[in-house]
Amino acid sequence: MKLNKIKKITGKIVLKTGLHIGAGDTELRIGGTDNPVVKHPYTDEPYIPGSSIKGKVRSLLELDSGLLVKAKNGAPLGISILKRNLSEKEKKTAEAILKLFGVSGGDSQEEFRIGPARASFGDATLSEESRQLARERQLSYFEIKSENSIDRIRGTAQHPRFMERVVAGLEFDFSITFKEMEGDDVELLQDTLLRGLKLLEHDALGGSGSRGYGRVSIVFGGNEESEEIGKRYREISLY
Secondary structure (H helix, E strand, O other), X not given: OOEEEEEEEEEEEXXXXXXXXEOOOOOXXXXXXXXXXXXXXXXXXXXXXXXXXXXXXXXXXXXXXXXHHHOOOOOOOOHHHHHOOOOHHXXXXXXXHHHHHOOOOOOOOOOOOOOOOOEXXXXXXXXXXXXXXXHHHOOOOEEEEEEEEEOOOOOOXXXXXXXXXXXXXXXXXXXXXXXXXXXXXXXXXXXXXXHHHHHHHHOOOOOOHHHOOOOEEEEEOOOHHHHHHHHHHHOOOOO
């Protein structure tokens, strides 16, 4: 298995609604929020972890594939899915997802030769344009959104909680490196990745997507290859 080329895909993730990707902060602070968002430890600026982008894109592609009913216990697709009774189309889809995102190190690849993950997702950092705009207008990167549940009988609010969100309108620079391996159907793998990003635009990133959080748009650019991929991306029709 030989590496032929590494392609860098760049662009911007634009927040259309507030984004919440939790920091996992277990320390309770007086006057603090119940659920703070992840921030850069040095600058205190928001960022979008590459693992969050990768995880959501992969999960959406797996849902879209219809293969989860043939997987074990709702876990991410692994080598074992290829041993099931799949149609030719299902097998190609499963192989594309496994090649894009990789498989567990404990899975034997001798029979199928999936190889290394083709797509690597970097953390998406706050764009310089958004940073400059916030400085000029003295704007905060964050907002506190209060939420509660409603007693259906009495019609009263109960169990209030306070969620920290990254404000809508901010832009984040993202990058994905894409490995082209000898023998790969590069067009299929690239189209699968772009379909996953298109699904992300139609769904949500981060937590509380069903309550309107995490709506994003994706714009490709920054180099010639990314501009060309952007044209292809805009032509994708999901259904």
